[in-house]
Amino acid sequence: MSDTTQGIGLAVSTVIFALRAHPETGLSALWIPLVRRTRDPFEGSWALPGGWVRESESLADAAGRNLLETTAVEPSYLEQLYCFGEVDRSPDRRVVSVVYWALVRPEQTERSEDGDNVRWFLADELPELAFDHNVIVDYALWRLRTKVEYSRIAQAFLGSTFTLAELREVHEAVLQRALDPANFRRQVEPTLVPTDAVVTGGRHRPPRLYRYDESISLVDNGPLTHGPAPQNARSIA
Amino acid sequence: MSDTTQGIGLAVSTVIFALRAHPETGLSALWIPLVRRTRDPFEGSWALPGGWVRESESLADAAGRNLLETTAVEPSYLEQLYCFGEVDRSPDRRVVSVVYWALVRPEQTERSEDGDNVRWFLADELPELAFDHNVIVDYALWRLRTKVEYSRIAQAFLGSTFTLAELREVHEAVLQRALDPANFRRQVEPTLVPTDAVVTGGRHRPPRLYRYDESISLVDNGPLTHGPAPQNARSIA
Numbered sequence: 433m434s435d436t437t438q439g440i441g442l443a444v445s446t447v448i449f450a451l452r453a454h455p456e457t458g459l460s461a462l463w464i465p466l467v468r469r470t471r472d473p474f475e476g477s478w479a480l481p482g483g484w485v486r487e488s489e490s491l492a493d494a495a496g497r498n499l500l501e502t503t504a505v506e507p508s509y510l511e512q513l514y515c516f517g518e519v520d521r522s523p524d525r526r527v528v529s530v531v532y533w534a535l536v537r538p539e540q541t542e543r544s545e546d547g548d549n550v551r552w553f554l555a556d557e558l559p560e561l562a563f564d565h566n567v568i569v570d571y572a573l574w575r576l577r578t579k580v581e582y583s584r585i586a587q588a589f590l591g592s593t594f595t596l597a598e599l600r601e602v603h604e605a606v607l608q609r610a611l612d613p614a615n616f617r618r619q620v621e622p623t624l625v626p627t628d629a630v631v632t633g634g635r636h637r638p639p640r641l642y643r644y645d646e647s648i649s650l651v652d653n654g655p656l657t658h659g660p661a662p663q664n665a666r667s668i669a
Numbered sequence: 670m671s672d673t674t675q676g677i678g679l680a681v682s683t684v685i686f687a688l689r690a691h692p693e694t695g696l697s698a699l700w701i702p703l704v705r706r707t708r709d710p711f712e713g714s715w716a717l718p719g720g721w722v723r724e725s726e727s728l729a730d731a732a733g734r735n736l737l738e739t740t741a742v743e744p745s746y747l748e749q750l751y752c753f754g755e756v757d758r759s760p761d762r763r764v765v766s767v768v769y770w771a772l773v774r775p776e777q778t779e780r781s782e783d784g785d786n787v788r789w790f791l792a793d794e795l796p797e798l799a800f801d802h803n804v805i806v807d808y809a810l811w812r813l814r815t816k817v818e819y820s821r822i823a824q825a826f827l828g829s830t831f832t833l834a835e836l837r838e839v840h841e842a843v844l845q846r847a848l849d850p851a852n853f854r855r856q857v858e859p860t861l862v863p864t865d866a867v868v869t870g871g872r873h874r875p876p877r878l879y880r881y882d883e884s885i886s887l888v889d890n891g892p893l894t895h896g897p898a899p900q901n902a903r904s905i906a
Binding site: 439440488512514582 | 677765
């Protein structure tokens with residue numbers, strides 16, 4: 433056995449979450465883009481967007497490049513989710529996959545259209561995917577649902593300012609359950625800063641716009657971004 | 670450029686935290702074991718325990734094997750910390766390292782003795798390490814200090830039952846600051862269950878032993894251990 437791991441392929445995959453209406457309920461729900469495999473193993477099956485890492489690119493760059501090439505989705509920031517390396521996860525050869533994830537706003541997916549080989553799926557109603565990709569999506573969903581309880585994760589779906597109703601809708605879509613508006617307001621208000629702006633549109637009592645309190649530190653931005661997140665970064669944490 | 674990543678080496682490293690007395694203050698402090706490199710690059714420098722992944726072993730198995738071979742430390746559970754893959758992190762060739770971490774109790778390190786090529790260091794007073802290992806340790810420390818605020822991380826250092834004073838000492842060692850006993854009790858008591866046991870030894874008012882409330886779910890055990898942690902798992906989350 434070689435001790436230089438030359439037989440191990442290194443790949444990246446991404447799990448991209450966007451909020452779109454559920455076709456039956458009309459409520460916001462989580463969707464992810466998948467790519468149809470055009471060669472073995474698992475030819476014809478749906479899989480997460482991804483591919484091999486090139487020697488000259490970082491892992492996050494490789495994930496972003498493969499995502500863009502296959503789905504035309506361009507998140508402003510990818511966060512590392514986990515490195516999957518079970519010995520038998522690919523039938524042909526040993527492949528270790530570093531998985532990234534991102535939450536994206538509608539304008540970041542507008543160039544990504546459903547076609548024969550790319551399609552958006554409801555994250556909770558996936559077909560049987562190639563490799564261990566169902567396990568990977570399940571883990572990403574679990575992480576997302578856990579993190580939304582203690583982080584400002586919803587900002588990634590909403591932009592910098594939002595109403596309490598918009599924020600509640602994000603939490604409801606992620607958690608898949610209705611939340612009491614008064615309880616929700618009590619829980620999230622300590623982490624928010626009211627802006628001077630309101631939503632315009634002629635209503636009698638227009639809703640106020642809030643932003644997150646940036647003085648409260650994020651939970652985890654990865655090892656290279658400990659300080660305040662850059663302006664265009666939409667960290668999941 | 671090959672698209673099958675054959676030029677990329679896949680390695681594992683581990684960051685092991687143990688609590689031992691600080692040689693000057695006598696207070697509990699965080700220590701980690703390091704290994705002296707016996708070949709280039711960075712021959713003679715201290716580095717995290719680690720090595721190549723073999724084709725036939727999972728990433729966590731590779732991390733555990735390399736850790737045991739170099740330091741004789743045997744944690745009951747290793748948690749994945751992060752995968753480091755910057756292009757220039759190794760001078761000779763491209764190496765991607767999956768880093769694991771663990772908190773260990775004193776009995777799990779008793780076979781690991783300081784020698785010429787293995788030594789325990791205060792985690793906050795490290796020399797300049799090989800590769801990007803200072804960055805990795807800094808990240809592990811930051812994760813540990815963040816997580817101790819919202820998880821039952823201290824249990825890994827203490828075993829299944831402990832007094833409030835023992836638990837406070839762990840938090841103080843991790844956070845490197847004194848905590849007010851009354852405030853600390855108020856904060857942690859909702860997550861604890863008092864046992865019927867007390868610490869024996871003839872004192873007038875022996876301190877009560879507590880355990881964590883296992884009905885409160887852990888934050889993150891990784892993708893393969895979503896349910897309750899196995900009896901011998903000491904998750905960091």
